[in-house]
């Protein structure tokens with residue numbers, strides 16, 4: 008799903024909601040996943056002029072889950088470790104999008120190359136663990 | 137432009153957010169509320185978010201801004217009806233709604249505001265936050 012402007016955020020969140028409802032994810036886990044996803048699309052919009060998100064249903068040991076892959080071709084992040092720290096922001100913001108998203112989901116992976124872009128993958132399982 | 141209605145109830149303003157807000161609408165609400173507080177001299181702002189299913193850092197920041205700006209104009213802000221799942225998520229995200237009071241529902245929120253204004257029927261109980269309103 009393409010994310011190019013601010014108006015895409017709510018419909019995107021609704022897609023994640025539909026998918027997680029379909030696999031029977033509990034409300035609290037849905038809320039965590041969608042909030043994390045919301046932070047990541049906002050970053051894509053703010054720092055990389057948008058990008059795209061791949062939404063997938065996956066399963067492991069008979070438990071269903073959702074995997075979201077956020078890919079942008081923005082400027083990339085020079086120091087990922089620093090960006091993952093609570094309170095670090097180049098956008099004069101609170102700097103809790105990335106670390107907060109990581110806390111909210113079961114699996115979080117970020118890869119970034121300066122000049123090429125950033126890919127963030129998150130996984131959240133139906134039962135939240 | 138689409139806008140969220142703001143109701144005036146005595147010295148308070150009441151806003152009920154019925155859907156997950158698009159950013160534009162949330163920003164409009166922020167400026168509308170601040171204008172209304174300044175125009176009406178309202179002493180309290182109640183924001184009912186019981187229908188809001190997601191509060192991310194953007195929405196959280198808007199609520200915080202409303203509270204900060206209102207307080208400068210001597211009005212307190214109470215967010216009411218936050219869904220438990222939203223509250224749990226906010227804690228984990230690490231977002232504290234600074235300057236924002238919370239209450240279970242509109243009625244409780246109204247009581248809280250009245251207490252803050254010192255017009256409660258019950259003589260002051262434990263005031264954890266003193267505000268000086270000795271300017272008459």
Ligand SMILES: Nc1ncnc2c1ncn2[C@@H]1O[C@H](COP(=O)(O)OP(=O)(O)OP(=O)(O)O)[C@@H](O)[C@H]1O
Nearest residue numbers: 050054083090096097098100101102103104105125
């Ligand atoms: N997709 C991205 N492309 C390039 N830089 C990014 C991207 N996502 C995050 N960053 C960088 O990482 C920093 C930290 O991001 P994070 O989401 O944690 O905080 P923020 O967006 O600055 O503030 P908040 O999310 O609290 O509003 C950002 O300030 C930005 O410099």
Ligand SMILES: [Mg+2]
Nearest residue numbers: 046050104105
């Ligand atoms: Mg961010």
